[in-house]
Amino acid sequence: MEKDREKNIPVVEVNDLVVHYETYDGVVEAVNGVSFQIKKRDVLGLVGETGAGKTTIALALMGLLPVPPSHIVQGSIKLDGEEIILPQNASKAQKAELEKKMREYRGKKISMIFQDPMTALNPVIPIGDQISEVIGLHEHCSKEEAEKKAVDMLEMVGIRPERYKDYPHQMSGGMKQRVVIAIALACNPELLIADEPTTALDVTIQAQVLDMMKDLRNRLGTAMMLITHDFGIVADICNKCAVVYAGEIVEYGTVEDIFDRPKHPYTIGLFESIPSLTKDVDRLKPVQGQTVDPNDLPEYCSFYDRCSKCMEKCKGCDPVLTEVAPGHFVKCIYAQKEE
Amino acid sequence: MALLEVNHLKKYFQVSSGILHAVDDVSFTLEEGRTLGVVGESGCGKSTLGKTIIRLTDPTSGKVVFDGQDVAGYSVKEFHKVRPNMQMIFQDPFASLDPRLTVTELIAEPMKIYKTGTKEEIYKRVKDLMDIVQLAERFANSYPHELDGGRRQRIGIARALALKPKFVVCDEPVSALDVSIQAQVLNLLQDLQEELKLTYMFITHDMSVVKHISDDIIVMYLGQIVEKSSAKELFQKQYHPYTNALLSAIPVPSLHDRREKILIEGELSSPINPPDRCRFAGRCAYCTELCRNSKAPELKEMSPGHFVACHRAKEMMVELNKNE
Numbered sequence: 038m039e040k041d042r043e044k045n046i047p048v049v050e051v052n053d054l055v056v057h058y059e060t061y062d063g064v065v066e067a068v069n070g071v072s073f074q075i076k077k078r079d080v081l082g083l084v085g086e087t088g089a090g091k092t093t094i095a096l097a098l099m100g101l102l103p104v105p106p107s108h109i110v111q112g113s114i115k116l117d118g119e120e121i122i123l124p125q126n127a128s129k130a131q132k133a134e135l136e137k138k139m140r141e142y143r144g145k146k147i148s149m150i151f152q153d154p155m156t157a158l159n160p161v162i163p164i165g166d167q168i169s170e171v172i173g174l175h176e177h178c179s180k181e182e183a184e185k186k187a188v189d190m191l192e193m194v195g196i197r198p199e200r201y202k203d204y205p206h207q208m209s210g211g212m213k214q215r216v217v218i219a220i221a222l223a224c225n226p227e228l229l230i231a232d233e234p235t236t237a238l239d240v241t242i243q244a245q246v247l248d249m250m251k252d253l254r255n256r257l258g259t260a261m262m263l264i265t266h267d268f269g270i271v272a273d274i275c276n277k278c279a280v281v282y283a284g285e286i287v288e289y290g291t292v293e294d295i296f297d298r299p300k301h302p303y304t305i306g307l308f309e310s311i312p313s314l315t316k317d318v319d320r321l322k323p324v325q326g327q328t329v330d331p332n333d334l335p336e337y338c339s340f341y342d343r344c345s346k347c348m349e350k351c352k353g354c355d356p357v358l359t360e361v362a363p364g365h366f367v368k369c370i371y372a373q374k375e376e
Numbered sequence: 377m378a379l380l381e382v383n384h385l386k387k388y389f390q391v392s393s394g395i396l397h398a399v400d401d402v403s404f405t406l407e408e409g410r411t412l413g414v415v416g417e418s419g420c421g422k423s424t425l426g427k428t429i430i431r432l433t434d435p436t437s438g439k440v441v442f443d444g445q446d447v448a449g450y451s452v453k454e455f456h457k458v459r460p461n462m463q464m465i466f467q468d469p470f471a472s473l474d475p476r477l478t479v480t481e482l483i484a485e486p487m488k489i490y491k492t493g494t495k496e497e498i499y500k501r502v503k504d505l506m507d508i509v510q511l512a513e514r515f516a517n518s519y520p521h522e523l524d525g526g527r528r529q530r531i532g533i534a535r536a537l538a539l540k541p542k543f544v545v546c547d548e549p550v551s552a553l554d555v556s557i558q559a560q561v562l563n564l565l566q567d568l569q570e571e572l573k574l575t576y577m578f579i580t581h582d583m584s585v586v587k588h589i590s591d592d593i594i595v596m597y598l599g600q601i602v603e604k605s606s607a608k609e610l611f612q613k614q615y616h617p618y619t620n621a622l623l624s625a626i627p628v629p630s631l632h633d634r635r636e637k638i639l640i641e642g643e644l645s646s647p648i649n650p651p652d653r654c655r656f657a658g659r660c661a662y663c664t665e666l667c668r669n670s671k672a673p674e675l676k677e678m679s680p681g682h683f684v685a686c687h688r689a690k691e692m693m694v695e696l697n698k699n700e
Contacts, residue, residue, distance in 0.1 A: 086554040086555070086556065086557075087525075087554050210418075239417040239418055239581060240417070240581065240583070240622060240625045240626055241417060241621065241622060241625050241639075241640045242417075243625065243627070244625035244627075244637055244639055245639055247627070248637070248639060266554060266555060267627060267629075268629035269626065269627025269628050269629045270627045271629070272627065272628060272629055272630060272631055273627045273628075292631060293631060296629070296630060296631045297631065306556065307555055307556060308629065309559075310555045310556045310558065310559035311555055311559075311584065311629055312559075312562070312584040312585055312587065312588035312589075313584065313588075314583065314584050314587060314611065314626065314628060315628075315630075315633060317608075318588070320563055320566070321559035321562055321563055321588070322559070323556050323557070323558075323559030323560040323563065324556035324559075327524060327526065327527075327557070328524075328554075
């Protein structure tokens with residue numbers, strides 16, 4: 038297994054990515070030096086609170102960040118070994134060329150399931166046509182072939198083909214999310230980004246959707262990046278996990294590392310905040326305080342103000358993500374010292 | 377005596393394609409100082425049940441006995457006198473607060489409507505309330521859009537507590553919040569219950585939250601109660617196939633406690649003009665001819681305090697808990 042993985046080059050490789058949003062109220066430091074890679078068959082869970090920068094990372098991978106206000110300050114993103122971030126002084130022609138390339142990649146190489154199925158679909162186009170549109174664009178096939186493949190996709194996600202001509206408003210939330218998934222998977226992408234794919238759904242429907250995603254990974258080996266704030270979903274489907282706080286990865290490792298040997302006080306705090314189904318706990322132990330304002334990040338560790346383990350030393354410098362065990366990285370002075 | 381007694385409560389809505397049975401013959405009692413959890417999928421009538429009890433919508437029929445008085449038939453004017461005792465915390469702290477009022481004005485509003493005292497007294501109470509819900513004084517003149525979800529939800533809680541209620545309906549009060557903030561708010565609600573002797577009806581679709589906070593739980597499916605039990609027992613033993621599937625579908629945040637998931641096929645069927653038979657039959661893995669052809673099952677007590685509405689409840693008792 039391990040050998041098998043080493044042979045693959047990563048489907049996506051992100052290095053030291055920094056993204057800012059320039060607003061009237063100042064610069065929002067949304068993503069601050071994030072690096073990770075996803076290989077074939079890997080499912081990476083990106084966990085963090087609202088405003089931690091999870092969605093910004095996903096949009097950067099898709100090349101969908103709105104410019105302005107967003108601004109990729111530095112870093113590199115390699116899709117299948119190919120760089121998709123241009124240097125600051127890139128010419129107009131280079132930009133146009135990259136955009137053309139990205140249009141080909143989106144939907145084919147890399148695709149995304151958006152958070153809200155209610156708004157991700159076009160309300161005036163039948164759902165079947167929305168699926169065949171992607172296929173027609175990327176596979177350069179005839180309309181009939183595209184439609185036939187769209188029908189197959191509908192069947193795969195468990196929607197009866199008779200509903201091809203239905204409009205989104207005629208479907209329930211779970212059904213719409215399946216359509217969104219069918220669109221994302223229509224051209225067998227190498228990387229699937231799912232941004233909170235089940236947040237808008239009920240638990241029973243959520244279980245159906247997660248099951249389908251697992252099945253895809255097993256059959257097609259699709260690499261996935263799953264953005265969520267629910268550790269339950271991570272345990273269910275991911276094999277790698279990155280905990281994001283204030284635009285930085287504070288802990289990264291296999292799910293075993295994160296669930297069984299969490300090191301960062303934030304990760305531990307998150308686990309203690311979740312009401313348990315198995316144990317009886319009288320009081321929860323929440324992470325104190327509120328998320329830091331990304332408009333005004335401190336020079337030192339950005340978790341300092343909420344941390345239960347903070348020391349005088351923590352205010353002196355901003356820790357770096359360090360490997361504490363093979364494949365297990367933590368960005369915390371306290372946790373590193375413990376080793 | 378129970379603080380709240382709901383008897384055969386029904387709430388139907390007339391829609392263009394028929395009659396929508398949002399709450400269909402729901403009965404339960406709630407003792408003072410306890411928390412009743414109400415769970416179910418979206419569209420099962422949880423919120424409508426809460427709203428009908430505190431008369432934000434008028435019931436179609438049935439009784440709501442609160443503190444010895446049947447308030448379901450009260451006129452708006454009569455109910456006005458009862459409402460200070462029955463309050464609600466709403467789901468979405470982003471939509472439930474008037475964006476043009478400051479925090480102080482928002483919390484003072486219910487007290488102004490009920491003229492509970494002079495201006496000075498009211499503003500003093502606002503300060504106390506902000507203190508109770510742990511909202512720093514510096515936010516007194518902020519507007520809701522300047523605050524994050526957790527703080528906004530604290531305003532919602534302060535508003536609900538302003539008139540010193542006995543009974544509070546909490547409609548998904550933490551579902552819009554991040555886990556760490558969610559835990560802070562849950563702790564706050566528990567502290568308040570202890571200090572002020574509050575009785576909660578806690579509506580949610582999050583099973584781990586409901587287990588944490590409730591004493592008793594009712595599980596709803598398409599407007600009806602399918603199972604009712606103490607929280608502790610419900611998580612150990614389920615007698616209804618729906619509850620069983622619902623609990624098994626929760627993603628557990630642990631790598632070791634992996635359970636076999638029971639997938640329910642399909643989605644909630646339509647609550648418009650439902651036929652008089654078991655409403656879960658179409659999705660049920662244990663459904664038989666009997667379930668499809670006979671009348672809707674009634675709630676039966678299977679073990680002390682544990683009620684279930686299922687034709688095959690006795691067999692289910694054995695079937696669903698055979699791994700024990």
